[in-house]
Amino acid sequence: MKTAKHIIIFLLLVFIGDQIISAVMTSLYKGLITGQSGGKTNYLLNNYKQVSILAVGNSRCAHHVVTSELGNNNYNLSHNGMSLIFHAGLINQLVNNENLAIDTILLNLELTELFYPKTPSERDIQHLKYYYDKNEWIKSKINRLSYFENVKYLFSSYKWNGKIMSITNNRIKSKAHAIPADGYVSRPATTRDSINVVSSINATKGANNNALAPSINLHKQKLIEELNELCKSNNITLLCFISPILNPIPMEGRDMTLQKYFKSIQVPLYNYYDVVNKNQELKSYKMWSDHAHLNHEGAIIFTKIMKSDLQSN
Amino acid sequence: MLFNSIDFLIFFCVVALLYFASKPKHRWILLLACSYFFYMYWKWEYIILIIFSTGIDYMVGLKMSELETKKERLPYLLVSLFSNLGLLVIFKYLDLLTFTFNELADTSIPLADLILPMGISFYTFQTLSYSIEIYQGKIKCERHLGKFALYVSFFPQLVAGPIERASSLLPQLKENKNKFQYNNFVNGLTQVIIGFFKKVVVADTIAIYVDTIYITHDSQTGFTLLFATYLFAIQIYCDFSGYTDIAIGCARILGYDLMENFKQPYFSKSITEFWRRWHISLSTWLRDYLYIPLGGNKGGKTSMYRNLIITMLLGGLWHGAAWNYLIWGLLNGVYLAIEKKLKYHSFIEKQSMLIKGLSTVLVFHLICFTWVFFRAETFDKAISIIDKIFTVEYFFNLEIRDTSVFATIVISTALFFLLEVFVFKKLNLRDPNPEQNRVKLIALKVVLSLFILIFGISEGSQFIYFQF
Numbered sequence: 001m002k003t004a005k006h007i008i009i010f011l012l013l014v015f016i017g018d019q020i021i022s023a024v025m026t027s028l029y030k031g032l033i034t035g036q037s038g039g040k041t042n043y044l045l046n047n048y049k050q051v052s053i054l055a056v057g058n059s060r061c062a063h064h065v066v067t068s069e070l071g072n073n074n075y076n077l078s079h080n081g082m083s084l085i086f087h088a089g090l091i092n093q094l095v096n097n098e099n100l101a102i103d104t105i106l107l108n109l110e111l112t113e114l115f116y117p118k119t120p121s122e123r124d125i126q127h128l129k130y131y132y133d134k135n136e137w138i139k140s141k142i143n144r145l146s147y148f149e150n151v152k153y154l155f156s157s158y159k160w161n162g163k164i165m166s167i168t169n170n171r172i173k174s175k176a177h178a179i180p181a182d183g184y185v186s187r188p189a190t191t192r193d194s195i196n197v198v199s200s201i202n203a204t205k206g207a208n209n210n211a212l213a214p215s216i217n218l219h220k221q222k223l224i225e226e227l228n229e230l231c232k233s234n235n236i237t238l239l240c241f242i243s244p245i246l247n248p249i250p251m252e253g254r255d256m257t258l259q260k261y262f263k264s265i266q267v268p269l270y271n272y273y274d275v276v277n278k279n280q281e282l283k284s285y286k287m288w289s290d291h292a293h294l295n296h297e298g299a300i301i302f303t304k305i306m307k308s309d310l311q312s313n
Numbered sequence: 314m315l316f317n318s319i320d321f322l323i324f325f326c327v328v329a330l331l332y333f334a335s336k337p338k339h340r341w342i343l344l345l346a347c348s349y350f351f352y353m354y355w356k357w358e359y360i361i362l363i364i365f366s367t368g369i370d371y372m373v374g375l376k377m378s379e380l381e382t383k384k385e386r387l388p389y390l391l392v393s394l395f396s397n398l399g400l401l402v403i404f405k406y407l408d409l410l411t412f413t414f415n416e417l418a419d420t421s422i423p424l425a426d427l428i429l430p431m432g433i434s435f436y437t438f439q440t441l442s443y444s445i446e447i448y449q450g451k452i453k454c455e456r457h458l459g460k461f462a463l464y465v466s467f468f469p470q471l472v473a474g475p476i477e478r479a480s481s482l483l484p485q486l487k488e489n490k491n492k493f494q495y496n497n498f499v500n501g502l503t504q505v506i507i508g509f510f511k512k513v514v515v516a517d518t519i520a521i522y523v524d525t526i527y528i529t530h531d532s533q534t535g536f537t538l539l540f541a542t543y544l545f546a547i548q549i550y551c552d553f554s555g556y557t558d559i560a561i562g563c564a565r566i567l568g569y570d571l572m573e574n575f576k577q578p579y580f581s582k583s584i585t586e587f588w589r590r591w592h593i594s595l596s597t598w599l600r601d602y603l604y605i606p607l608g609g610n611k612g613g614k615t616s617m618y619r620n621l622i623i624t625m626l627l628g629g630l631w632h633g634a635a636w637n638y639l640i641w642g643l644l645n646g647v648y649l650a651i652e653k654k655l656k657y658h659s660f661i662e663k664q665s666m667l668i669k670g671l672s673t674v675l676v677f678h679l680i681c682f683t684w685v686f687f688r689a690e691t692f693d694k695a696i697s698i699i700d701k702i703f704t705v706e707y708f709f710n711l712e713i714r715d716t717s718v719f720a721t722i723v724i725s726t727a728l729f730f731l732l733e734v735f736v737f738k739k740l741n742l743r744d745p746n747p748e749q750n751r752v753k754l755i756a757l758k759v760v761l762s763l764f765i766l767i768f769g770i771s772e773g774s775q776f777i778y779f780q781f
Contacts, residue, residue: 148319
């Protein structure tokens with residue numbers, strides 16, 4: 001009896017604490033308009049009813065696609081360091097659960113991710129765990145992470161696990177600092193850029209073709225196809241692109257594999273991975289802040305190239 | 314199976330319910346089956362090694378118990394030593410030996426590249442202690458194979474200790490008449506939650522920072538590397554003592570008493586005291602079965618210093634087949650030998666609180682110096698890190714990286730420090746009557762559980778000591 005009483009009091013207090021934390025975090029989250037912990041998404045939903053082009057991807061989309069250069073009413077909803085499953089989950093949430101009309105989705109894909117030779121971990125979907133109860137697709141992907149993953153969500157504050165500090169920090173920042181209206185995050189050119197580029201190229205010297213598979217990862221194919229289906233059924237045009245890199249490894253037939261695959265699923269792919277081999281301006285170290293990220297000057301040039309390609313197709 | 318997983322929580326709840334629902338005479342069967350399942354959940358093939366080690370020491374124990382003198386028992390002890398240490402050599406040290414041989418003899422014998430069986434150093438040392446104690450005539454052999462097998466594989470302490478002595482654990486496993494007790498449940502649950510807090514909130518959050526800084530050590534400043542080393546000291550303590558807390562707590566809920574493995578080691582005033590408070594089950598094992606048989610402090614001062622250094626050197630090697638572990642052990646051995654020479658431990662005990670405090674800071678820094686070798690994967694890397702820490706021109710500036718992770722580290726470490734100083738120190742988790750502290754215990758559990766929920770790293774990272 002004593003034990004039962006002890007357990008009940010303990011669980012009851014944990015439950016009350018859990019509910020309080022969850023309520024406080026939900027309220028903080030709603031006021032976020034900056035940062036990767038939901039702020040960028042909130043900003044989009046608070047300020048747009050309709051977007052013409054929604055650019056989605058990782059930091060190589062966030063800093064490369066100057067959405068305002070592509071035309072009016074575009075938004076760059078990229079999240080640094082996130083893989084395809086995160087972007088697919090976010091798009092799914094926006095299309096299915098939010099009041100936002102989207103004409104075109106411009107999805108950034110990573111070559112290293114597409115040709116990843118092993119089963120990907122897909123843990124990035126956890127960064128969308130605050131949509132767990134709201135989005136079945138996200139819920140199903142999270143539940144697949146481990147056999148008892150759903151048990152963790154019996155506690156509502158778990159949805160905020162790992163995000164408390166960033167949400168609090170971004171909530172404070174939200175009062176003073178707003179995201180640029182088109183979501184693009186510029187990296188202004190600095191005098192240190194060339195030094196950073198050289199050191200980051202040196203740091204990636206070990207990378208080679210052997211780390212990549214010759215064919216597209218089946219898990220990634222499935223995600224792209226699911227996304228394509230979602231877009232088709234909601235009359236959204238899906239366009240994919242691969243961002244440029246300063247020191248591309250040889251494609252060795254992978255370009256053909258990509259074109260063949262994307263043609264088969266009827267999704268246009270714009271592959272700029274090794275565009276530096278064709279464009280002298282982008283080859284200059286002055287256009288980069290490191291080997292994988294263009295600075296603002298580089299981003300403007302790249303976006304113009306992309307705009308011209310989009311218009312000609 | 315990892316302790317820090319939902320799988321384990323469900324597993325343990327089922328085991329505890331079945332345990333108290335089953336008849337006492339059948340409990341060993343349940344615990345043995347569950348312990349084997351627990352181990353096989355990771356890699357089922359390697360259960361053969363535990364069965365092999367169990368079989369050898371069971372037979373050796375039976376044989377030795379029939380013999381009168383140590384001389385007669387010695388060949389059987391050697392069988393146990395060769396078998397258990399042989400397993401360790403094959404699975405843990407073979408590649409290091411092959412690599413060193415290749416380097417010295419300019420040959421290119423391929424490395425075996427075997428997967429290291431989880432916890433092999435722990436269960437082989439536990440079975441070895443059984444055989445050694447029978448050889449020494451301290452204990453009698455266990456005739457019940459099943460109960461002996463349970464002693465070797467008891468799941469709470471199977472993969473990372475504490476390394477239990479047969480004289481302490483076997484009688485408890487043989488009895489198996491534990492009734493469900495309120496005090497065991499309350500104390501055990503509290504210790505389990507403390508363990509989870511240390512592991513998933515403190516250690517795993519710190520790991521994010523430390524791993525990044527140590528990987529990119531070339532581009533870091535001395536201050537950042539020093540800071541990361543301080544954090545690693547906290548990380549490894551919380552990781553390992555967190556595991557031990559979960560192990561002791563789970564065993565206590567079932568009614569078993571495992572030995573304490575840590576007694577707030579970073580509050581030690583000397584290295585000697587540190588080793589009496591850090592990984593106690595290993596340090597006492599090394600003292601009893603290595604340092605004393607080597608001669609201990611009986612053969613004069615020089616041989617005592619030599620014995621200390623050899624013991625710590627082998628203690629370092631126990632952790633892993635790499636030169637940096639050897640250097641880590643050697644440094645600790647040298648520290649202990651210097652302390653003995655200076656009679657520092659008895660000297661510091663007589664000093665004022667201020668001097669004792671300063672000594673604690675000094676000891677912490679000496680231990681942190683050894684952690685650099687422990688954490689850096691190679692000797693060259695360790696030297697490069699130390700060089701940066703001690704070079705003024707590379708020293709200043711602190712790399713924070715992710716501000717959210719850094720803020721979480723600051724908050725969780727500060728909370729941990731406050732709890733360590735003001736709560737854990739005074740908390741008696743063997744209290745037979747926890748009812749008098751009921752409010753305090755519930756409050757502690759609730760606060761820590763909420764921290765685990767919102768700050769805990771839930772991806773089930775390995776405990777550092779699982780690799781040993």
